[in-house]
Structure formats: structure tokens, C-alpha cells
Amino acid sequence: MKKSRPMAATLAFVAAAGLMLGGCSAPTGAEAGEKKLTFMFRGGEDEKKAYEQAVSQFEKDNGVDVDIIVTTADQYTTKLKAAIAGKQVPDVFYIGPGDVQAYVQNGIVKDITEYVEKSDTIDLDNIWEYGVDSYRFDGKLTGQGAIYALPKDVGPFSFGYNKTMFEKAGIPLPDKDKPYTFDQFVDISKKLTADTNGDGSLDQWGTGLNVQWNLQPFVWSNGGDWLNEDRTKVTVDTPEFAETLQWFADLQNVHGVTPSVAEAQTLDTYQRWMKGEIGFFPIAPWDLSTYQKLGFDWDVIPYPAGKTGKPATWTGTLGIAVSENTQHPEDAVKLVEFLTANKEAQESLVKAGIQIPNLKDMAETWAADTTTKPANKAEFLEIVKDYGRALPGGNTYNAEWYDELFTNIQPVLDGKQTAKDYLKEAQPRMQQFLDAANQQAGIG
Secondary structure: OOOOOOOOOOOOOOOOOOOOOOOOOOOOOOOOOOOEEEEEEEOOHHHHHHHHHHHHHHHHHHOOEEEEEEEOHHHHHHHHHHHHHOOOOOOEEEEOHHHHHHHHHOOOEOOOHHHHHHOOOOOHHHEOHHHHHOOEEOOOOEOOOEEOOEEEEEEEOEEEEEHHHHHHHOOOOOOOOOOOEHHHHHHHHHHHOEOOOOOOOOOEEEEOOOHHHHHHHHHHHOOOOOEOOOOOOEOOOOHHHHHHHHHHHHHHHOOOOOOOHHHHHHOOHHHHHHOOOEEEEEEOHHHHHHHOOOOOOEEEEOOOEOOOOOOOEEEEEEEEEEEOOOOOHHHHHHHHHHHHHOHHHHHHHHHOOOOOOOEHHHHHHHHOOOOOOOOOOHHHHHHHHHHEEOOHHHHOOOOHHHHHHHHOOHHHHOOOOOHHHHHHHHHHHHHHHHHHHHHHOOOO
């Protein structure tokens, strides 16, 4: 499966030899007293064009020049770290929720609470709470306290299905208001898995999910979780978690409704979904511009529900922060507010098919349009408002403890080790990483 968002990495304050951040000169306004800001972000051509349009309008409205620095998703973290190490921090830049604690404690990002609360150009009540709260930090826990960034977006990680495949198989379409149970999902996936050309080999599968990005919805819906409430104890060694991970592995090893390891190596499941060979697959807002071109009809539905009877999933987000050392803090905050809450700027980003609207009222209007794909856009809003959660690794000082779960998980996915045995081994290793992270954060 295609990685939709890179995981938040630990902030490492090391100089990268020979790495230069092209176009990022000393923090702004150093020449001739002119007002100039640098804005650094990552994204593809659609995102770049949308931001160029928005920034151009900001420059005209505010009399401030903005130098745009754009990188690929893979390069962004490395280049930002190089800028930080070289004391060339952009005035305004993307951060993830998992960066907040380290950036705050190392004096990299500015507390913008006072600026935002006094602003007459932004209404915090009209921005998704999940997005704003993801960049709050009170010195101990993220999610509360001062605001250190505003959300560039919220990214509800929804569940999609190939409508055309259902219709060809004569299977009733999923109910957009009632999630499948785990058992129902397996039964439907079996019906969709087929050798459609009669050559003796499967060429269509019910699903094809990546454990790193899709285990979370099923664990949460089945009553399990990664951490306790105060984020001091790893809780993966529970019956609910083990049952879910085993069920996930059994999709391939017992039920045969996903491509085998060999088949996935030949063509990964993201590519197979794009070709119309996969029945169920994740769909997020940043996929929409690409998915408009798919050669089959599709829509989104709730994730299958476990023992709780309720669907669950994660909601991603990226934030836009201001450098602690910017020479123009008021203008920098204005730029952040413009990019995250200005109606015209939001329209250009939404039109590019890379996110849902940040503004609640705009999002409701957008979701009501059933003439463009997906027809069930309202599901995205349900995730943000109701059943979406933050990825577990984004709520702690670093994500090393979280990443550890996936480091040696392959034997479980291959059917060579039980989920229960693996989680019993993994929990102490994860706990050590979490203890170290909390110690760095001054917690516990």
C-alpha cells in the first residue's frame, strides 16, 4: 500500500554534512529592511500550484514577500533538520503532531496562542478542533495548552470500496451508515476474491491492507489500544489487541482474501487497487485528485467494526508553525492564518483535490455535493467529528516505541508466529522506548 503520510520522526539535532537547504537564506528581512518571509512545505505539483496561488494573494494583501521552498515528502524531514542544525530555520514551515514536543522544548517553534486569540482574521471555532488540538502542548502532554501551530489540514483515513467490482459480482453495495462486522467483511472479501479470466490464478482480491497504516482502525474498534490514558504504559499485550492482529494476519494466511507476499512483490496492493483488482482499500483526502482518474466507480464507507460495534480509524494532520527566531512574528502568524483559514486559500487547496476544507462551514457544503467522487464525502466529516483518532506515535516525544511494533512483525503476517506470542515479546521492548521518550520529555 502507498504510504499516505510519513510517520513523525524523532528530531535529531545533528548537522548533515554537505546538505544545504536550497533557497533558504538567513531568517528574513535581513536585507534593506524589507519584509520577507520564507515558507517551507512538502508536496506534489497540485499542492505546489495551490500554495503558489494562495501565497501570491497573501503578498498582494499584506505587502510582504514570501519565498516558497518546496520539497518532496521524502526529502522534507532531512532538509528541515539540516536547516535547523544550520540555524537557517524558515519563518513558516510544516510540522507534524509528533514533532510538537521536541520542537517546543528545543526552542524551534513559537507559541502563537496570543496572536491567534487576538486575531480578527481567524475564527478558531470554525476550524476542526482535532486539527487545532493536535498542535497544543502544555509542557507535559500534547492536545492541551498553548498553540504552537495551526492545522494545514485534517486527513480522515477512510475506507473505500470498488463499486464496479461489487456490481459485476452481483453483491449488494455496502450500507454507508452501517459498518460490516469483522465476520461480514471476511465473507464479502471471499466473494470478491476470484480468478476472473480462468487461467487458474487469482487476479482479483477482496482487500490488500498494509499493517502499518491499517491495523489501528481494527484494534481500536475491537477495544484495544497502544497506550494507557496518561501515555506511560504500552498496552499492546492484551487479548483485544492480539485477537485483532491475528485476525488481520489471517486475512491472508487463513482466508486468502489478500494478495500473497509473492503477488504483492510483483505488484503492490496500491497499484492493484488502481488497476481495479482490489475490492476494499483505504481512501484519504490527499488521494482524491489521483483517484478521480480511476477506471472504475468507487466510494467510501465506515471501517468494519469489531467487538465495540463502532467503527474507528485515524485522522492525520499537518500543521504550519512559526519559527521562534523569525524577525517578523506578526506577519508570519498572518501567513499561517491565511494558509489555514482564509476561504479563498482553502478553496484552492480543496479544488486541487489534496484535502478537505479546514473550515467547518465550508466542509459541510463540500460534503453535500454528491455529484463528484466520492459521493459519500460525509464519511470524511464523520471521522473528523466522531470516530477518528490521532496515530499513537504522534502523541509522545518521539515515535520510536510505536515504530518498534512493526519492526519484527513480519513472521506474524506470514503465519509463522502467533500474534499473542509476538505481542508478549514486543511489549517490553516498546515500553523501554516509551520510557526513554517520556524521560526526554520530562514525564514520569
